[in-house]
Amino acid sequence: MKESSGGTRPRCLVTGATGYIGGRLVPALLDAGHRVRAAVRDPRRLRDHPWADRVEVVAADVRDAGSVRAAMRDVDVAYYLVHALGSGPGFEERDREAARIFGEQARAAGVGRIVYLGALTPDGVPERELSPHLRSRAEVGRVLLASGVPTAVLRAAVVIGSGSASFEILRHLTERLPVMVTPSWVRTSIQPVAVRDVIRWLVGCAGLPAEVNRAFDIGGPDVLTYRDMMRRYAEVAGLPHRLILPVPVLTPGLSGLWIGLVTPVPPSIARPLAESLRHEVVCREHDIARYVPDPPGGALGFDEALRLALRRIKEARVDTRWSSASVPGAPSDPLPTDPDWSGGTLYRDERELTVPVAPDALWRVIEGVGGENGWYSFPLAWAVRGRLDRFVGGVGLRRGRRDRQRLRVGDSLDFWRVEEIVPGELLRLRAEMRLPGPAWLDLSVTRDERGRTVYRQRALFHPRGLLGHVYWWSVWPFHAVVFGGMARNITAAARSAPPRSAG
Structure with a gap:
């Protein structure tokens, strides 16, 4: 000792x-x-x-x-x-x-x-x-x-x-x-x-x-x-x-x-x-x-x-339910091992698909989302959401993206903000649209136990007050179309994308 x-x-x-x-x-x-x-x-x-x-x-x-x-x-x-x-x-x-x-x-x-x-x-x-x-x-x-x-x-x-x-x-x-x-x-x-x-x-x-x-x-x-x-x-x-x-x-x-x-x-x-x-x-x-x-x-x-x-x-540390698995900064911080009913409500929509492509091919599609490249799902729904956001004083979709292919932490991306990037592995976006609570969108690349490339997509929403809960459940019926379509189309784009030139 x-x-x-x-x-x-x-x-x-x-x-x-x-x-x-x-x-x-x-x-x-x-x-x-x-x-x-x-x-x-x-x-x-x-x-x-x-x-x-x-x-x-x-x-x-x-x-x-x-x-x-x-x-x-x-x-x-x-x-x-x-x-x-x-x-x-x-x-x-x-x-x-x-x-x-x-x-x-x-x-x-x-x-x-x-x-x-x-x-x-x-x-x-x-x-x-x-x-x-x-x-x-x-x-x-x-x-x-x-x-x-x-x-x-x-x-x-x-x-x-x-x-x-x-x-x-x-x-x-x-x-x-x-x-x-x-x-x-x-x-x-x-x-x-x-x-x-x-x-x-x-x-x-x-x-x-x-x-x-x-x-x-x-x-x-x-x-x-x-x-x-x-x-x-x-x-x-x-x-x-x-x-x-x-x-x-x-x-x-x-x-x-x-x-x-x-x-x-x-x-x-x-x-x-x-x-x-x-x-x-x-x-x-x-x-x-x-x-x-x-x-x-x-x-x-x-x-x-x-x-x-x-x-x-x-x-907005959302690596687990609320925070990363590290020791909290203070006793008042949540721990990953706290009961599921603690820490407030965090709604999730999670999708996972296996993709028969190399991880870097999938990552190129992920890093290219938004702006002129779009969101790979129900364009009319995204356009309507952007107009509604502008109507209530938000930023809408007008900001686009700084670079067509590359993203950096802090970049604006339509009505999202790039909060974290692990090159080749994770893109985390924080919503800057007008919402009754903070929201995030994670797009990530990993491999399963058989070495296959796996696409993972996770939308998180922390409702603020009763309006936040009402909002989540009012849009929940559309998740299969919007988020489900997004997962399918991103992986389809990765499969059909031409290989990157060695030069």
């Missing part, structure tokens, strides 16, 4: 390393100089994480004492980031049993500290009146604090960051519904917190003094109602003002079903989170700053946390 000037680096065990917080905590711990052991039930689930080759991976189930005992060996700090939310009836008992096993095995292994991320609970409300989700998170914290191992319990409300279930509910409700009939809990006060600050506090807890064994409330500087958060989300995202009409008839159970209908967040997760929103969750203290000092300027405010969470869409 590597050593720092002060000796061997402390080893941190991270359970729940495939989860939203765990997947962001691991690289932060590595950056802070810690050695990391990632404990997951199925190590294969870590293969797509960009940091997987920098950590020790062990198979462990927190409800299996033997596997937890093995994972705890030689560990200095153990992070408990698992819970049974969404696993059906009896999740409270499963959470309780898992926490008991974790605490017992940590004590037996001589672990120096446990760190647990729990949930902020309302002040003055008897625990029996809490939602099952909040009640279970509070009980897990108590079990770990009583384990005999110094424990830090961080209690947070709504975590703001792409991929957080609470944030994704907020995102989808606000983006999809310009007018909302909502449960009365939209008037409840909440103290949201940016995921960047959550990760910073979690990393800092690895260095707490041994005598610290307590819970800490963590939150951002803003206390808002859920209605305030939806309205401010709309403002930051550039959406029209949202009309929000609270009604008392929507019970927590009904509102959970309502969220499941409107958003792609699974009902098994959405319902317990919705039930918890009826409680006011505001920090009662900020003692964590005595041990993990706030950065200059303090914790991130709600609006800035939103901007960070939405940043990757504006930067």
Whole structure:
């Protein structure tokens, strides 16, 4: 193992390393100089994480004492980031049993500290009146604090960051519904917190003094109602003002079903989170700053946390679902391993054809699209789309292209902009037509396992607000003609093109 000037680096065990917080905590711990052991039930689930080759991976189930005992060996700090939310009836008992096993095995292994991320609970409300989700998170914290191992319990409300279930509910409700009939809990006060600050506090807890064994409330500087958060989300995202009409008839159970209908967040997760929103969750203290000092300027405010969470869409990195497979620039960035329902909606139209030509012949056709060469599909449809774009103030098709055969990054190409070129392999275009959301078109050349040339075409669209969704589904019936025809005609042109002269 590597050593720092002060000796061997402390080893941190991270359970729940495939989860939203765990997947962001691991690289932060590595950056802070810690050695990391990632404990997951199925190590294969870590293969797509960009940091997987920098950590020790062990198979462990927190409800299996033997596997937890093995994972705890030689560990200095153990992070408990698992819970049974969404696993059906009896999740409270499963959470309780898992926490008991974790605490017992940590004590037996001589672990120096446990760190647990729990949930902020309302002040003055008897625990029996809490939602099952909040009640279970509070009980897990108590079990770990009583384990005999110094424990830090961080209690947070709504975590703001792409991929957080609470944030994704907020995102989808606000983006999809310009007018909302909502449960009365939209008037409840909440103290949201940016995921960047959550990760910073979690990393800092690895260095707490041994005598610290307590819970800490963590939150951002803003206390808002859920209605305030939806309205401010709309403002930051550039959406029209949202009309929000609270009604008392929507019970927590009904509102959970309502969220499941409107958003792609699974009902098994959405319902317990919705039930918890009826409680006011505001920090009662900020003692964590005595041990993990706030950065200059303090914790991130709600609006800035939103901007960070939405940043990757504006930067238009679409190599995977949202971003490249590299380590994100900040905890608020999406990860390729986040759930499919996170990161907002990204509509796709994908086509793939095998072409009996050399790759360079296909690439010449791809690099020649647009302008006088056209788009190889339903010319009337492209012309009409161009005129409509000009009618609403867009650029239309009048810009053409700089060079009939060659393209460079930054070139305008009708109502597209060349965003990326990998010569002979990829042409990525970003739409500059007037659309209710950003769009891209990828045209690429590759080879299959048999060495044959393959043409791949991918249109991507990120809808902005309800209008964006309506737009996509209104044009979807024409995709087979426009995009399907484009794929067929580009490959046909490559087959019929004369070979390039050697001179």
